[in-house]
Amino acid sequence: MEAIYLTFVFMLSIFLGFELISKVPSTLHTPLMSGSNAISGITLIGALESVKHGHESVAVILGVLAVALATVNVVGGYAVTDRMLAMFKKKA
Amino acid sequence: MNMDLIINFSYVVSAILFVFGLKMLSSPATARKGNMLSAVGMLLAIVVTLLYAGLDYKWIALGVAIGSVVGVVAAYRVQMTSMPEMVALFNGFGGLASLLLAWAEYHQTGELSTFIAVVTMLTVFIGGVTFSGSMIAFAKLAELISSKAVIFKGQHIVNGAILLGALAAAIAFVMAPASSYPVFIFMAVVALLFGITSVIPIGGADMPVVISLLNSYSGLAACAAGFVVNNNILIVAGALVGASGIILTKIMCKAMNRSLGNVLFSGFGSVIQAKGSGPQGEVRPATAEDVYYILEAADSVAFVPGYGLAVAQAQHVVQELGELLEQNGTEVVYAIHPVAGRMPGHMNVLLAEANVPYDQLVEMDEINPRMDSVDVCVVIGANDVVNPAALDDESSPIYGMPIIETHRAKTVIVLKRSMNPGFAGIQNALFFNDNTRMYFGDAKASIQALVAEFKSGN
Numbered sequence: 001m002e003a004i005y006l007t008f009v010f011m012l013s014i015f016l017g018f019e020l021i022s023k024v025p026s027t028l029h030t031p032l033m034s035g036s037n038a039i040s041g042i043t044l045i046g047a048l049e050s051v052k053h054g055h056e057s058v059a060v061i062l063g064v065l066a067v068a069l070a071t072v073n074v075v076g077g078y079a080v081t082d083r084m085l086a087m088f089k090k091k092a
Numbered sequence: 093m094n095m096d097l098i099i100n101f102s103y104v105v106s107a108i109l110f111v112f113g114l115k116m117l118s119s120p121a122t123a124r125k126g127n128m129l130s131a132v133g134m135l136l137a138i139v140v141t142l143l144y145a146g147l148d149y150k151w152i153a154l155g156v157a158i159g160s161v162v163g164v165v166a167a168y169r170v171q172m173t174s175m176p177e178m179v180a181l182f183n184g185f186g187g188l189a190s191l192l193l194a195w196a197e198y199h200q201t202g203e204l205s206t207f208i209a210v211v212t213m214l215t216v217f218i219g220g221v222t223f224s225g226s227m228i229a230f231a232k233l234a235e236l237i238s239s240k241a242v243i244f245k246g247q248h249i250v251n252g253a254i255l256l257g258a259l260a261a262a263i264a265f266v267m268a269p270a271s272s273y274p275v276f277i278f279m280a281v282v283a284l285l286f287g288i289t290s291v292i293p294i295g296g297a298d299m300p301v302v303i304s305l306l307n308s309y310s311g312l313a314a315c316a317a318g319f320v321v322n323n324n325i326l327i328v329a330g331a332l333v334g335a336s337g338i339i340l341t342k343i344m345c346k347a348m349n350r351s352l353g354n355v356l357f358s359g360f361g362s363v364i365q366a367k368g369s370g371p372q373g374e375v376r377p378a379t380a381e382d383v384y385y386i387l388e389a390a391d392s393v394a395f396v397p398g399y400g401l402a403v404a405q406a407q408h409v410v411q412e413l414g415e416l417l418e419q420n421g422t423e424v425v426y427a428i429h430p431v432a433g434r435m436p437g438h439m440n441v442l443l444a445e446a447n448v449p450y451d452q453l454v455e456m457d458e459i460n461p462r463m464d465s466v467d468v469c470v471v472i473g474a475n476d477v478v479n480p481a482a483l484d485d486e487s488s489p490i491y492g493m494p495i496i497e498t499h500r501a502k503t504v505i506v507l508k509r510s511m512n513p514g515f516a517g518i519q520n521a522l523f524f525n526d527n528t529r530m531y532f533g534d535a536k537a538s539i540q541a542l543v544a545e546f547k548s549g550n
Contacts, residue, residue, distance in 0.1 A: 003207045006319055006327060013328045017335025020111065023118040026430055027453050029340060029437030030175055032117055033307055035127055036336045037182040038134070039110060040310045042329035043189045045103075046321040048141045050196045051155070053148050060148065062196035064155040069189035071159025072166070073182050074138075078131040079167035080178065084441055085124040091449035 031084045038077025044070035095143060102140040103325040109133025110329055114336075120450040137325055172445045173402055176435040180230040180303050186310035187222025190215055190317040191280065197320055198276060204269040211319035212269075213262040213279060218316055220283025221290070222309040228291040229302050233434065239296030247293055248357070254286045294355065300435050301344045301355045308337020340436050347430035349482075349493035373524035375511070378531050380538070383505055384545035386529070390467035390503075392423040394459060396496050397443070399433050400473020404535035407446035410472065413539055414448065416546040425452050427459040427469075427496050429477040460497050469498040471506045471522075472535050479520045504528045507535050 024032050047066035050059065110133050116126025142152070170178045194215040198204065204212060232239045244250075261279045265272045294302050311333025318326025345352050378386075387393060395414065401407055414424045426443055433439040440453050459466075471478050478498045481488035498504050499522050506523060508530060522528055531538055 002322065003319075006322070006324070009324055010315060010319075010327050010331055013331030014335050016111065017114075017332040018339065020114045020332070021336040021339045023115070025118065025120075026343070026428075026437055026455050027440045027450060028117055028120060028123055029343075030179075030435060030441045031123065031127070031437070032336060033179050033304070033340065033436065034175070034182070035113075035117065035130065036307060036311065036333040037179060037186065039130065039329050040183075040186040040307075040314050040333040041189070042134070042137070042326050043186065043193055043314045043317055045137050045141050046317055046323055046326050047155075047189060047193050047196075048138070048147065048152055049144055049321065049323075050193060050200070051148050051151050052146045054146070055148075055200050059196045059200040060151055062192045062199060064151050066189045066192035066196060067152060067155030068159040068162075069185040069192070071156050072163040073186050073189070074134055074163070075160045076163030076167045076178075077182060078127065078134070079164055080170060080175075081127045082124065082131075083167060084172070084175075084444075085120075085127055087441065087444040088120040088123065088450045089444070089447070090121065091451050 028085075028088075031081050034077055034084065035081040036077075037073055038081060041070045041073030041077060044074055095145070099140045099143060100324070102136055103323075106133040106137040106325055107328045109136070110332060114332065172441055173434075174234075175438060175441065176299065176303060177230055177233045179435065180226050180233055180306065183303065183306040183310040184223045184226030184230065187219040187226065187306075187313045189219075190310075190313035191219030191223065191283075193317050194219065194320050195276070195280070198269070202270050206266060208320060209266040209269040210262075211316050212276075213265055215313060215316035215320055216276070216279050217258055217262070217283045217286075218309055219313040220280050221287040222306055222313050224284040224287030225291040225302075225309070226287075226306050228288055229299060229306060232291075232296055233299055233303075239299075241295035242292045244293075247289070251286065251289055254282055254289060258282045258286065290356070293357075298348075298350075298355050300431060300433075300438075301341055301348070301350075301352070303435055304337055304340035304344055305352075306337070308334050308341060311335075311337060343430060344436060347494060349490065375523050375530045376528065378505065378529035380531075380541035380545055382529065383531050384542055384549065386468060386503055386505065387417060387422070387470075387542065388420065388546075388549065390417075390422050392425075392466050393417055393468045393470060394425050394427045394454075394463075394466050394498075394501065396427050396429075396469055396471045396474055396478060396498055397432060397439055398429075398472065398474025398477060399439070400475075401535060402433070402439075402442050402473075404473060406472065406536040406539055407442050407448075409536055409539040409543060411443070411446040411448050413543050413546070414452070416543060420546070425454045425459065427454050427456065429456050429474070429496050430494075432474065432477060456494060456496050463497050463500040466501040467503065469496075469501040469504045471498055471504060472539075473507070475508075475520055478522055480522055481520070485521075498522065499525055499527070502527065505531055507531050507533070507538050509534065 050063035113130025315330030
């Protein structure tokens, strides 16, 4: 049942994503892409959980690498998106 | 148990913040706040995850510290012209992180249920393809390797064989996950290989499509990893990104009048049209002074920038000229084709960086219906996206591609270095139209000359 339930969540999120993203004007497509880079850093959440006491050292190393890479996405993605969006100004 | 409830409830809140963040991206006025909201959602998810019992904080701190430093430095040092490279790199990191997460899980648990085994294979495959494909896309965009389409004989057969190998490996793995460590590694290698062989044949001009697609993959990889670790927030956020990438891919394909299959498998850009064919005729060159008088008398001016504008570093002088025109009582807009620049929306960012207000940035579909009332179109560094052959010449390779219909404006001024045809090697009938004046020279120097004319004229 767990699998079905997760698939449900997945399906509904995809449809929600289509609805949301199709409303983003093409003016903002580059920040959208860098912003979604940041969101895809969500893997970080899973990676954090995998770095546990008592885990085998190989698993911990893999987990830490995943944490580092996903953090680059999260931190870099949000920061560069903010930097870009700050440039979009209304006519004075 | 109670802690589990708090953590998972917080994930729901994070998901809501992601959704609202994306919703606010629908207008430049609210977009920055939306990005903040999304970041707050992410921070919340990270903080509550750290409440799980048994985490090894010193290792986590190390990973987070390295990632944060790299991320911050990259975000604040990257040039706006290099955004496509950065997005390509980040796509790759996302894919690799998901692959490594699935690996760490498998290494730790070993015995997996059939469902988990299937999604583990999916994560490894999508993550691996995303990573190596993105690295190739990055290398092409940064011109570390030739940006041309690399085509070799039997390419489709090689790719087909790789896919079959991946499928066989996945089946073998799912049958007996606990004893299939070598199969797992084999799958990772095959995925990395497929990322390379599937992106290498795609030409530089098609990179906007490819990075949009890889953007989608990086989300789907996170999604698949969410199934592996049984975590809703990964699935929701990954699916949002996956959907976003798919939409952008579709928009890019439509704007280039190509199907996705055509982009991925045909190696366009390797075929250059025979030069010298196409429309011929007499062009009407104009001097800076001629152009000045035309612009000075115009009530409305639409700049149509292409990536050549950014190459010539002319966006700041164009903005200056735009401002002078406005002071002169002229309505100024910047009409931007969806494929102008090197990634979706790139041209808009470059102009925003040069202080062009976003209310002057208009989309192709917005300007075309009122093109007849535009007095002057100034085409800078763009060629194919204003080529009327796309509308009326069925034999043209770009026939059917939507264009900015500058030829319908009262006067068109085309800034061009020389009469060489554009990127696709296609001659442009627009240059020979009666209402077109050619203003030859380097884009930046040409615009600077106009700015000087305006300043001395006032």
